[in-house]
Amino acid sequence: MNPASNLILVGPMGAGKTTIGKRLAKHFALRFVDSDQFIEQQTGARVATIFDLEGEAGFRQREQQAIAELCNGHGQLIATGGGAVLNEENRRLMHLHGFVIWLRTSVERQLERLAQDRTRPLLQASNRRHRLEVMAAQRDPLYAVCCDLVFESEQRKVAAAAERLARILAQRWHRETEPAPIPDPTQPPCTT
């Protein structure tokens, strides 16, 4: 099983952190938590309302508190908000308290998946493509520095993507827990 205390999903809006995350949590019998949903439960307000009332800076503060609190727990699958990696302390905490997976997807797929979405405040723009491209340019290097694994989330079916990721993780953890092979004394040492 997962050698880290939490499985943490990062990546852009529409990568599947929430939807794939729920399936993955079930598969590995982890408690599913989502930083956006956690903030909504704590405040009794929707993410969009918090953006309206407190601006993005206010939301990011609440998000930092949420990530800190969630990272205190263990045995969880933590789906994060797309912008959680912007904060350095979040990146540090996630790296420290979990095995971090970057669900990577293209702007093209994001546009398809979020075409009907009116709830994400940062997508309330006339040029969604440009907005997503700018965010990707800023955030991709941050997802890259704090992740332990990159998973291409281009596949069209959530269930298939979740199964594929579960298989990759199971294989990886199996390899890591296998005992190291005993060297053969009759063979010369490997020099590569």
Ligand SMILES: Nc1ncnc2c1ncn2[C@@H]1O[C@H](COP(=O)(O)OP(=O)(O)OP(=O)(O)O)[C@@H](O)[C@H]1O
């Ligand atoms: N791999 C996938 N294949 C097909 N559809 C997907 C995939 N991942 C996500 N979707 C669809 O995209 C939409 C958004 O997905 P989801 O809410 O899981 O994204 P998210 O990564 O949690 O985004 P956010 O950062 O905004 O919370 C959902 O309707 C979901 O069904």
Ligand SMILES: O=C(O)C1=C[C@@H](O)[C@@H](O)[C@H](O)C1
């Ligand atoms: O990418 C982002 O910055 C965001 C993603 C969502 O998960 C929410 O956290 C919010 O809409 C902001």
Ligand SMILES: [Mg+2]
């Ligand atoms: Mg989500």
